[in-house]
Each structure stands twice: as C-alpha cells, then as structure tokens.
Amino acid sequence: MAFLSSRRKKVRLAPELDDQDLGRLLKSLLATTRTGTIATTDLCVAQITRLLDQEPGDWDRRAHRLSVLADYLSASHLSRSWITREPRNANALLLHSWTQLVRGRSEGRLEGADAVVDDCLRAAELIPQDPTPWVVLLGVARLERWDQPQTFGVWNEVLARDRWNREAYLNMLGYLSPDEAGSRIQVLDFVDALSARMPANAPCAATELTAQVSQYHAVLDRGGFEALVARNHWSQAMAAQALDRVAHTWAQPGFLQHAGALADLNSLAYALMAADRRREARPLFEALGGTVTAWPWNAGGDPVTEFDQAQRRAAAGQ
Known part of the structure; x- marks a missing residue:
C-alpha cells in the first residue's frame, strides 16, 4: 500500500480508501447512473468489468472492490439489470448477491435469500478458485443465522482458496459474537487461534x-x-x-x-x-x-x- x-x-x-482506480470508477458511476438508459447501463457494466478484471488472482483487492461497489449501488437497479442480461457472468452474480446482502443488512432481513445463495453457488462454479462467492455466503449465514456446522462449512471453503481473507475473518468474528450466533468465549478462542498462526501483516x-x-x-x-x-x-x-x-x-x-x-x-x-x-x-x-x-x-x-x-x-x- x-x-x-x-x-x-x-x-x-x-470508502475506496487508497484504491485510486476504484475512486475514479465511483465518481464515473455517480455521473452516469442518473439517466437510467440502456446505454448508461452498458457503460457502467463495461467500467465495472474492466476494474474487477484488472488484477486477476488478487482476491483481497477483488473483495474490497466488490464490497465498496455493492454499498455504493445498493439503491440502484444496475446490478439487477446486469444479472438479468448476463445470468452466467460471475462478476454480475457476485455484485448482485453482495448488493442484496447490503440491502438485507439495512432492512434486518434478506429478501430472496435462497436466490442469493443460488447466485453465489453459480458464481463459485464459474470461477472455482475465487473465494468471493463463499465470502458473500458467510454474510448470508450471519444475516440468516445459519447453524454453526453449516456456517463453518462455508468458512472452510473460503480458507481453502484464500487463507487470510480479510472479509471472511471479519464476518466470522461477527457471526461468533454474542450478538449473533456465538459467545464471548468463542470470539476469544477464534482470535487466539488466528493470532497463533497469522503473519503480522x-x-x-x-x-x-x-x-x-x-x-x-x-x-x-x-x-x-x-x-x-x-x-x-x-x-x-x-x-x-x-x-x-x-x-x-x-x-x-x-x-x-x-x-x-x-x-x-x-x-x-x-x-x-x-x-x-x-x-x-x-x-x-x-x-x-x-x-x-x-x-x-x-x-x-x-x-x-x-x-x-x-x-x-x-x-x-x-
């Protein structure tokens, strides 16, 4: 960095932090999403695709960009328009799923949770090495209060692809908290186990x-x-x-x-x-x-x- x-x-x-390319995209989206035309959707999709495909294999950067874009577009119909037109595009599936998750957090419930899960699993099939679909599923597990064996199954899928995935660890920390599906002891055990093995940076x-x-x-x-x-x-x-x-x-x-x-x-x-x-x-x-x-x-x-x-x-x- x-x-x-x-x-x-x-x-x-x-929200983009020091990601200048992402910051420029957010400004461009703000300027181009106001008309709501098909041409505008095409332009936005092309810009988003270009950014998400910029650094293949950098799962950390990919998750950051998708997270910020999902927050930014949560009140927009862009992700739904994209997935409707390209239902087998992994980027479209992930952005739409994450956008739905953002909306669900703000409303306290996830509308169409089964569809979000299906979209994540489809994205996982399209890019098997990508941990991001499983990261989004961890977010779904938190919101839907999945039982721990099911949630830990998703967690293991993330770790198999990206051992130190930031979004996944923060999601599990929230899931294991007393406010959600765990306890203070589980949080302490989780943090202790991580600290014993994790590189300092x-x-x-x-x-x-x-x-x-x-x-x-x-x-x-x-x-x-x-x-x-x-x-x-x-x-x-x-x-x-x-x-x-x-x-x-x-x-x-x-x-x-x-x-x-x-x-x-x-x-x-x-x-x-x-x-x-x-x-x-x-x-x-x-x-x-x-x-x-x-x-x-x-x-x-x-x-x-x-x-x-x-x-x-x-x-x-x-």
Missing part, C-alpha cells in the same frame, strides 16, 4: 483489534456508569496487549499491503485515542492523510467530525 503524504489533507470519507491482521473495539462499543452502548468508565477497557491486559502488538508496526510505510489497510489504520487510531495513547496515534493520522472510514468513528457521532477532532487532539498532545 502506498501511504499518503504526512502533509495535512482534507478530512473526508473515502496479513490482510486479516485487524481481526483481534476489531474484536476489542467492538467490545469497547458494547460497553459504551450500555450507558450509565459503565459508559462513563469505558476507557478502562483499554487498560485491561487483553486490550492493552492487542494495541501493543500493532501500534508501532502498522504505521511503518509498506508494512500493511492489503486493500483494507487504511480501514485498519482508522481502527487503530481510534483505539489508541480511546486508550489515551495520543502520541502513538499521531503517526497513524499522518499516514491516513485525512482518509476516514465510517466505522469505528460513527460510534461517537459524525465520523468525519470525530476523526478530525481526534486528529487535532493527537497533534496537540491533548
């Missing part, structure tokens, strides 16, 4: 930190006295050690290479500020160059405002 300049830049939400390196931030948010959500002393979470041994393991390596130029690296740096900067470790957070803000992700900053309000205020406090040491 090419880190951004440390020179102060405008703070902005950037793997795409899924932020799984443990994500678990700690999620637990911190759960404390804040309880309100009352617990929320007032929530900062104490970061002084507990497991949380402090999770920060210690990554605080001085992740900001080093070139250490994190995966597509979601800037999202992980956002999580680390947030956690360090919550733990009042502002000096350690400063180089992370410099590396981010103003690139903001909605999570985890949105827990405190508007993410851009929260990020900007935290960045100023880190710079001032206050």
Whole structure:
C-alpha cells in the first residue's frame, strides 16, 4: 500500500480508501447512473468489468472492490439489470448477491435469500478458485443465522482458496459474537487461534483489534456508569496487549499491503485515542492523510467530525 503524504489533507470519507482506480470508477458511476438508459447501463457494466478484471488472482483487492461497489449501488437497479442480461457472468452474480446482502443488512432481513445463495453457488462454479462467492455466503449465514456446522462449512471453503481473507475473518468474528450466533468465549478462542498462526501483516491482521473495539462499543452502548468508565477497557491486559502488538508496526510505510489497510489504520487510531495513547496515534493520522472510514468513528457521532477532532487532539498532545 502506498501511504499518503504526512502533509495535512482534507478530512473526508473515502470508502475506496487508497484504491485510486476504484475512486475514479465511483465518481464515473455517480455521473452516469442518473439517466437510467440502456446505454448508461452498458457503460457502467463495461467500467465495472474492466476494474474487477484488472488484477486477476488478487482476491483481497477483488473483495474490497466488490464490497465498496455493492454499498455504493445498493439503491440502484444496475446490478439487477446486469444479472438479468448476463445470468452466467460471475462478476454480475457476485455484485448482485453482495448488493442484496447490503440491502438485507439495512432492512434486518434478506429478501430472496435462497436466490442469493443460488447466485453465489453459480458464481463459485464459474470461477472455482475465487473465494468471493463463499465470502458473500458467510454474510448470508450471519444475516440468516445459519447453524454453526453449516456456517463453518462455508468458512472452510473460503480458507481453502484464500487463507487470510480479510472479509471472511471479519464476518466470522461477527457471526461468533454474542450478538449473533456465538459467545464471548468463542470470539476469544477464534482470535487466539488466528493470532497463533497469522503473519503480522496479513490482510486479516485487524481481526483481534476489531474484536476489542467492538467490545469497547458494547460497553459504551450500555450507558450509565459503565459508559462513563469505558476507557478502562483499554487498560485491561487483553486490550492493552492487542494495541501493543500493532501500534508501532502498522504505521511503518509498506508494512500493511492489503486493500483494507487504511480501514485498519482508522481502527487503530481510534483505539489508541480511546486508550489515551495520543502520541502513538499521531503517526497513524499522518499516514491516513485525512482518509476516514465510517466505522469505528460513527460510534461517537459524525465520523468525519470525530476523526478530525481526534486528529487535532493527537497533534496537540491533548
């Protein structure tokens, strides 16, 4: 990953992170999807196809791009138009499935879950080596509360194709949480097993930190006295050690290479500020160059405002 300049830049939400090709595509889609004509659909499909076929075999980058596109197009009919015209196009199947999943998350239920599963399995047949259909199925498993044997079967299909798939690990972390189909003990066991084998700069390196931030948010959500002393979470041994393991390596130029690296740096900067470790957070803000992700900053309000205020406090040491 090419880190951004440390020179102060405008703070902005950037779902594409540092993927400039994806950012250009999002701007183009915004400009061309307003007419709703067949010609517009053709142009958008051609642009999306060109991007998704750009780096064959880079499953990490492919999942990032499909995830961002699905979020961006969730209110559009583009993915349905594409799959209707090309029902055996793997890119069309995956984008439509992921778009349906995004809509399902926002509505609390997945409309036509069986059709989404069928589309994922068709995509898996068309590109057997691609883990992405199985990653989308993990998202379906979470939303539909599949039982654990069935979900772990899908999980194993991902691992067989991409051992350190970031999206898959974050989905399993959510699935195993007490809020979904697991428990706090299962989350701890999952994180421990991963940490024992994972390379320090793997795409899924932020799984443990994500678990700690999620637990911190759960404390804040309880309100009352617990929320007032929530900062104490970061002084507990497991949380402090999770920060210690990554605080001085992740900001080093070139250490994190995966597509979601800037999202992980956002999580680390947030956690360090919550733990009042502002000096350690400063180089992370410099590396981010103003690139903001909605999570985890949105827990405190508007993410851009929260990020900007935290960045100023880190710079001032206050």
